[in-house]
Amino acid sequence: MSTTSAGAGAPPQLPLGQAAIVTLGVIVVIAGFVALGAWLHVTPLYAGFLLLWAWSALHQLSMKALPGALIGALTGAGMSFLLQTGAATGNTPLILLALGLMIVAVFLVVAGRAALVCNQSTMLFITVLNAPVIQAGEDFRQVIIAIALGAVWFGVVAWVISRIVPAPEPAAVS
Template identity: 90%
Template sequence: MSTPSASAGAPPQLPLGQAAIVTLGVIVVIAGFVALGAWLHVTPLYAGFLLLWAWSALHQLSMRALPGALIGALTGAGMSFLLQTGAATGNTALVIAALLLMVGAVFLVVAGRATLVCNQSTMLFITVLNAPVIQKGEDFRQVIVAITLGALWFGVVAWVISRIVPAPSTAAAAS
């Protein structure tokens, strides 16, 4: 009989000291991203953090999954931009085109096709970036910059960490 913490879906428990070190590292990485964004005058940093969430939660920071997460995020942001532009300018044809693209993206995700472009990251960005409060006045050029900056920053950090910290052994991961 297994305990809830030992179930297959539960994250591994770290000793408290290791958890504190990892937490400190996460704070430093996040602070670095915020400082970089401030220095570059990129304001919608939430878009970079959203990419980090999609990449880390859905793909455990796999470097192989980063391109798909990034392309999906940019695809979702692009479709959301089209919808916002169409709505803001009263261009009904553009709104309909954007909605058709979104329905097509949902179909492709459900069908498991074109996964580099239409994936969970695409759906996450379509969902978040189409919230009315964001649609009202977001500068999607800045969103694209924030997504790209997040991919670069968090990708480089994850790559460097993967070179410094040894991967867990399969025996340790199985226990």
């Protein structure tokens, strides 16, 4: 029985020279985002990188998918903010509201409804932003700014690249 390194759904292998060029480009884009965040004094840059991950891994940087990834990220961050605020202030009704909204969001994702607002990006942000170490003292205003900054920075970079680099040809089905 033979095995192949490129199974179904596996990303195509690039020649090593092209892979090196792409890697260098990724490093430049990431360094640019970090420098921009530092210049603007935005500290939770991980939130912008989470948005990039959701958009790139789930939607292959499709410009049409960016609004849903962004709105989902902001929705998840908003629910997490409510939960953190309720927990920090001992406001039980706010905690229950946040948990109720999260349950509704899970239901909507499972049911495939309201996908612009409740989607994989929403679930990613709810999961990460409710980690105890983050809930312990995150400034959600900065998180929202980092998400928006990531959407603008990575969106502009992806748009520019899409204008410069031709789209790959679809693989022939044999």
